[in-house]
Amino acid sequence: xxxxxxxxxxxxxxxxxxxxxxxxxxxxxxxxxxxxxxxxxxxxxxxxxxxxxxxxxxxxxxxxxxxxxxxxxxxxxxxxxxxxxxxxxxxxxxxxxxxxxxxxxxxxxxxxxxxxxxxxxxxxxxxxxxxxxxxxxxxxxxxxxxxxxxxxxxxxxxxxxxxxxxxxxxxxxxxxxxxxxxxxxxxxxxxxxxxxxxxxxxxxxxxxxxxxxxxxxxxxxxxxxxxxxxxxxxxxxxxxxxxxxxxxxxxxxxxxxxxxxxxxxxxxxxxxxxxxxxxxxxxxxxxxxxxxxxxxxxxxxxxxxxxxxxxxxxxxxxxxxxxxxxxx
Numbered sequence: 001x002x003x004x005x006x007x008x009x010x011x012x013x014x015x016x017x018x019x020x021x022x023x024x025x026x027x028x029x030x031x032x033x034x035x036x037x038x039x040x041x042x043x044x045x046x047x048x049x050x051x052x053x054x055x056x057x058x059x060x061x062x063x064x065x066x067x068x069x070x071x072x073x074x075x076x077x078x079x080x081x082x083x084x085x086x087x088x089x090x091x092x093x094x095x096x097x098x099x100x101x102x103x104x105x106x107x108x109x110x111x112x113x114x115x116x117x118x119x120x121x122x123x124x125x126x127x128x129x130x131x132x133x134x135x136x137x138x139x140x141x142x143x144x145x146x147x148x149x150x151x152x153x154x155x156x157x158x159x160x161x162x163x164x165x166x167x168x169x170x171x172x173x174x175x176x177x178x179x180x181x182x183x184x185x186x187x188x189x190x191x192x193x194x195x196x197x198x199x200x201x202x203x204x205x206x207x208x209x210x211x212x213x214x215x216x217x218x219x220x221x222x223x224x225x226x227x228x229x230x231x232x233x234x235x236x237x238x239x240x241x242x243x244x245x246x247x248x249x250x251x252x253x254x255x256x257x258x259x260x261x262x263x264x265x266x267x268x269x270x271x272x273x274x275x276x277x278x279x280x281x282x283x284x285x286x287x288x289x290x291x292x293x294x295x296x297x298x299x300x301x302x303x304x305x306x307x308x309x310x311x312x313x314x315x316x317x318x319x320x321x322x323x324x325x326x327x328x
Contacts, residue, residue, distance in 0.1 A: 122138040175194070260296070
């Protein structure tokens, strides 16, 4: 089992539908900027044969998988973020072009998820917090059903969780959705409240992810077996006054300066910290008294490396978190 980190989704997941103006472009880090749950994959768990050129990274190598619960549209968005080009088995930058060393091994890098190439994810929907180990649905490219075509199906229990690409058994037409392939793989599962009790705002489900092929001899497949958990904030009743302290950033992504925008419900102490994804504090942007209303504070990340960070606002009435993307 690969080692993972779970980032619990907070804040924006309960906003109105305008917060989910998500458009799939094939670039997961850009498309999933809204707060999402992230599972990070071991970056060295896809093997290559000794004949592969130095420095090659297989297109089956996943960096992470991101989940975004979209309550306004009753959907779950899932993004499989590949280190290179998803489906580019030999990592030569040409999805579908077979390198000489792979051809010598009698392997093939098929175009557009052809042949036995597949990318899919299976879910064990257990909202009572007790996993039963039985996967319920599988979504993605189904090599056993229709190669290159997105499907949402029942999971066939005759296949174990390490072979979800073969476990499609019976379409679930009520669960459809869009998808995008290349360089990352992004998909939407609709009617998600039929799978997760919509009255619950804290829940988990088990996942099994597969990306690979049985035709690219010598190149390993990527598997992820883990859990993802959500701890969402229930919506505020319209009859109750809204006492929320909000944090946003613009521009985002940025290089190297962004403006952190604070909307405070009341005057009082406010602290803004920036953390890396290992939970280490890398900057204190503000620590002091601020009046109620909007404040804009500049944050210069010139001393930090490119990557994802978390800015956290903490006040007496609660807190708010926003993801920052530093792209130098």
